[in-house]
Amino acid sequence: MNAGDYLKSKSQETETALETCLTSWKGAPPKLMEAIRYSLFAGGKRLRPALALGAAEIVSGDQQVALPLACALEMIHTYSLVHDDLPAMDDDELRRGKPTSHKQYDEATAILVGDALQSMAFEEITRTGHSDVVREVARAAGVSGMVGGQYLDIQGENKQLSLEELQKIHRCKTGALIAVSCRCGAQLGKGTVEEIDALTHYGEHIGLAFQITDDILDVVGDEAELGKPVGSDEGLHKSTYPALLGLEESRNLAQKAVDDALDALESFDEIADGFRALATYIIERKN
Amino acid sequence: MNAGDYLKSKSQETETALETCLTSWKGAPPKLMEAIRYSLFAGGKRLRPALALGAAEIVSGDQQVALPLACALEMIHTYSLVHDDLPAMDDDELRRGKPTSHKQYDEATAILVGDALQSMAFEEITRTGHSDVVREVARAAGVSGMVGGQYLDIQGENKQLSLEELQKIHRCKTGALIAVSCRCGAQLGKGTVEEIDALTHYGEHIGLAFQITDDILDVVGDEAELGKPVGSDEGLHKSTYPALLGLEESRNLAQKAVDDALDALESFDEIADGFRALATYIIERKN
Numbered sequence: 001m002n003a004g005d006y007l008k009s010k011s012q013e014t015e016t017a018l019e020t021c022l023t024s025w026k027g028a029p030p031k032l033m034e035a036i037r038y039s040l041f042a043g044g045k046r047l048r049p050a051l052a053l054g055a056a057e058i059v060s061g062d063q064q065v066a067l068p069l070a071c072a073l074e075m076i077h078t079y080s081l082v083h084d085d086l087p088a089m090d091d092d093e094l095r096r097g098k099p100t101s102h103k104q105y106d107e108a109t110a111i112l113v114g115d116a117l118q119s120m121a122f123e124e125i126t127r128t129g130h131s132d133v134v135r136e137v138a139r140a141a142g143v144s145g146m147v148g149g150q151y152l153d154i155q156g157e158n159k160q161l162s163l164e165e166l167q168k169i170h171r172c173k174t175g176a177l178i179a180v181s182c183r184c185g186a187q188l189g190k191g192t193v194e195e196i197d198a199l200t201h202y203g204e205h206i207g208l209a210f211q212i213t214d215d216i217l218d219v220v221g222d223e224a225e226l227g228k229p230v231g232s233d234e235g236l237h238k239s240t241y242p243a244l245l246g247l248e249e250s251r252n253l254a255q256k257a258v259d260d261a262l263d264a265l266e267s268f269d270e271i272a273d274g275f276r277a278l279a280t281y282i283i284e285r286k287n
Numbered sequence: 288m289n290a291g292d293y294l295k296s297k298s299q300e301t302e303t304a305l306e307t308c309l310t311s312w313k314g315a316p317p318k319l320m321e322a323i324r325y326s327l328f329a330g331g332k333r334l335r336p337a338l339a340l341g342a343a344e345i346v347s348g349d350q351q352v353a354l355p356l357a358c359a360l361e362m363i364h365t366y367s368l369v370h371d372d373l374p375a376m377d378d379d380e381l382r383r384g385k386p387t388s389h390k391q392y393d394e395a396t397a398i399l400v401g402d403a404l405q406s407m408a409f410e411e412i413t414r415t416g417h418s419d420v421v422r423e424v425a426r427a428a429g430v431s432g433m434v435g436g437q438y439l440d441i442q443g444e445n446k447q448l449s450l451e452e453l454q455k456i457h458r459c460k461t462g463a464l465i466a467v468s469c470r471c472g473a474q475l476g477k478g479t480v481e482e483i484d485a486l487t488h489y490g491e492h493i494g495l496a497f498q499i500t501d502d503i504l505d506v507v508g509d510e511a512e513l514g515k516p517v518g519s520d521e522g523l524h525k526s527t528y529p530a531l532l533g534l535e536e537s538r539n540l541a542q543k544a545v546d547d548a549l550d551a552l553e554s555f556d557e558i559a560d561g562f563r564a565l566a567t568y569i570i571e572r573k574n
Contacts, residue, residue, distance in 0.1 A: 028430040032438045036430070083402060088394030107375030111398065112438050115370060118402065119429030122409040126422040134421055135413040142406030143315040143323070151319045151399050 003281030006274040010050035010063075014074060015041070017067045021124060035105050035113050036120075040078050043096045047210075048073035048181040050278070055185030055199045058272050059192075066185045068127035069137070073181050075124065076141050079117035082110050084150060133184045140180035149173025153238070161239035167208075174214075175207035198264050205261035206279050212254040213283045215240040216247065221286065254283045290568030293561040297337035297350075301361060302328070304354045308411060322392050322400050323407075327365050330383045334497075335360035335468040337565070342472030342486045345559050346479075353472045355414035356424070360468050362411065363428050366404035369397050371437060420471045427467035436460025440525070448526035454495075461501075462494035485551050492548035493566050499541040500570045502527040503534065508573065541570045 022037060049070035056066035085092040085100040086107060093103050102110035118141075125134050139145060149172025156169060182203030186196040219242045241250040261279040265272045309324060336357030343353035372379040372387040373394060380390050389397035405428075412421050426432060436459025443456060469490030473483040506529045528537040548566040552559045 025430055028435050029438050029442070031442070032430060032435060079402075083398055086398065088398060108441050109438070111370055111373065111375060112434050112441075115366075115401070115405065116430040116434040118405050119425045119432075119434060123422050123425035123429065126418045126425070129418050131413045131416050131418050131421070134418070135410050138406045138410035138413070142410065143312055143319060143403040145406075147399050147403040147406060148315050148319060151316050151396070154395050154399075155316070155318070 001273040001277045003274075003277035006054075006277055007045060007047070007050050007281075010053045010070075011046040013053060013063070013067065014046050014049040014070050017071050018074065021071055021120075025120075032109070032112060032116065035101060035109050036116060038104060039082050039101050039113055040075065040117070042078075042098055044074065044078070046070075046074060048077055048177060051178065051181035051203060051275075052185035052188075054275055054278075055182045055191075055203075056189035058189070058199065058268055058275065059186050059195045060189035061271070062189065065128070065188045068124050069133060069181075069184055069188060072121040072124040072137065073177065075117045075121035076137070076146070077177065079114040079121070080141075080146055080150065082117070083114040086110060089150075089154065128188055130188065133187060136180055136184055136187075140176040145172055145176035145180075146174075149176070157238055159239070161244070163244055166239050166241070166244060170208065170211040171204075174211050175204060178207035178210065179203035194267070198267060201264040202261050202275060202279075205257045205264060206282055209254045209257035209261065209279070209282050212241045212250055212257065213285065215242055216250055216254070217286075219247065251283075258283055288560040288564045290561075290564035293341075293564055294332060294334070294337050294568075297340045297357075298333040300340060300350070300354065301333050301336040301357050304358050305361065308358055308407070312407075319396070319399060319403065322388065322396050323403060325391060326369050326388050326400055327362065327404070329365075329385055331361065331365070333357075333361060335364055335464060338465065338468035338490060338562075339472035339475075341562055341565075342469045342478075342490075343476035345476070345486065345555055345562065346473050346482045347476035348558070349476065352415070352475045355411050356420060356468075356471055356475060359408040359411040359424065360464065362404045362408035363424070363433070364464065366401040366408070367428075367433055367437065369404070370401040373397060376437075376441065415475055417475065420474060423467055423471055423474075427463040432459055432463035432467075433461075436463070444525055446526070448531070450531055453526050453528070453531060457495065457498040458491075461498050462491060465494035465497065466490035481554070485554060488551040489548050489562060489566075492544045492551060493569055496541045496544035496548065496566070496569050499528045499537055499544065500572065502529055503537055503541070504573075506534065538570075545570055 018040060022033065022040070025033060052066045052070045052073055053063040057063040081095060082101045084090050085095055086102055092100055094100065098104070100110070101113055122134060122138065125137060141147065149169050152169045153173055156165065179200055180203070183196060183200040186199040191199070218240065241253065245253065258279045262276060265275055305327060309320065309327070312320060339353045339357045339360055340350040344350040368382060369388045371377050372382055373389055379387055381387065385391070387397070388400055409421060409425065412424060428434065436456050439456045440460055443452065466487055467490070470483060470487040473486040478486070505527065528540065532540065545566045549563060552562055
């Protein structure tokens with residue numbers, strides 16, 4: 001199983017569902033919907049939806065039950081990018097090679113695009129009928145998850161962080177939502193407690209591998225392939241894995257996280273091959 | 288029944304529940320929690336929680352079932368104020384007589400306070416176990432409700448709006464969340480379809496009365512009592528009811544909305560007296 005093909009097939013399912021969701025919004029201001037669409041269809045990899053769909057498929061053979069969750073996760077991820085790019089936050093002008101939302105429109109629109117996407121995400125998850133899934137996603141997205149991590153990240157600029165502090169930031173900022181994608185996908189697929197735990201651990205490990213690789217790409221990546229400037233972490237004086245550990249040790253740590261992710265999948269047969277390919281892809285990707 | 292006493296008793300219930308909710312967040316960055324607390328306990332009237340608790344009480348005699356909803360509504364309302372006050376939006380420096388979040392802290396913190404409050408709100412509502420209530424609140428808060436209304440409001444600055452356009456903005460921006468407070472409170476109290484509809488209509492009418500009165504207070508209000516500068520709408524060249532209709536006609540329209548709200552309560556006995564007092568209070572208030 002090729003990771004690119006796997007991501008692509010899950011991504012197509014997600015895009016169709018996102019399209020259906022957006023066109024169902026009658027009565028909303030058309031220009032605001034256009035700005036939402038601009039960011040939501042900006043060429044993201046749809047990693048979180050792929051994890052939600054894949055986890056449901058692994059435990060039940062059916063990924064459809066997780067489609068509303070997949071859409072919601074992409075909406076939450078997109079809202080966080082739109083807000084993170086704002087001048088008061090990371091002040092980024094390019095995202096995936098295109099002007100960021102506040103450059104393409106204006107700051108007020110970008111703030112409201114993010115706010116609207118978050119509400120839309122929670123409405124979308126209610127289609128699953130599972131209050132506990134809404135709760136887990138809200139927790140992963142909020143003050144002790146993604147938003148809390150972004151806050152710590154900004155507070156950590158221009159400071160020398162310890163490895164422990166850096167890991168805490170990333171566990172919150174990106175790890176929590178990636179792990180909950182796997183976890184809630186498995187819950188919607190009615191996996192056993194052991195299956196849900198195994199896929200949660202897989203998500204935690206690839207989340208770590210993903211973030212270390214992001215830091216490495218910001219040092220050694222190709223600007224054209226990344227679609228954003230390299231060296232932006234250094235410009236913001238952010239603590240990163242390469243800055244703290246050096247490139248080689250960072251690569252070792254990422255590989256260790258991938259190995260741990262693969263171990264977590266041990267009890268699954270070839271139905272989890274897509275997830276296995278994905279784990280390796282995450283540290284080998286160029287963007 | 289005195290509206291002030293009614294609001295105060297509901298507000299005390301809400302504040303206790305909000306306090307319990309905030310202290311339950313372990314692992315979140317303490318400074319971010321402090322900034323959330325600053326905005327959430329800034330002396331708001333807790334109108335939306337009062338409506339949710341009151342509606343549940345009217346149909347069932349028990350308001351406790353609506354407490355998580357009450358907290359969530361106040362979190363959503365507070366997040367919208369924090370974001371609306373941002374420099375890129377209404378650029379307000381004072382709110383209820385205190386520096387706004389981005390003045391007290393900084394813009395990045397204010398953006399994240401709002402984002403975190405929205406996630407927290409949806410987690411809180413899941414305590415009711417009702418996915419449909421999560422869905423209705425998400426819809427009222429989102430792109431065809433509160434956020435959509437705020438977008439239209441900003442787009443309408445420096446433009447001459449028609450009365451119809453102005454009403455659409457307010458129906459979305461403030462009306463939707465006020466109406467859903469009553470509606471979902473009644474749903475959680477297991478009201479009949481007729482009761483839920485009656486309380487929804489009550490909410491729609493007082494939402495309109497509330498907004499017209501806000502516009503009037505921005506013209507004739509007392510800055511010290513309001514806790515914010517008067518004349519800010521004029522400064523932003525916003526269309527308002529007084530600007531479109533004159534003060535007297537605006538007051539008549541607000542009175543008409545209150546009368547409609549009272550009519551909607553016709554089928555309820557004295558258990559709805561608090562709601563009756565509230566309707567009148569809304570257009571007589573000084574802040």
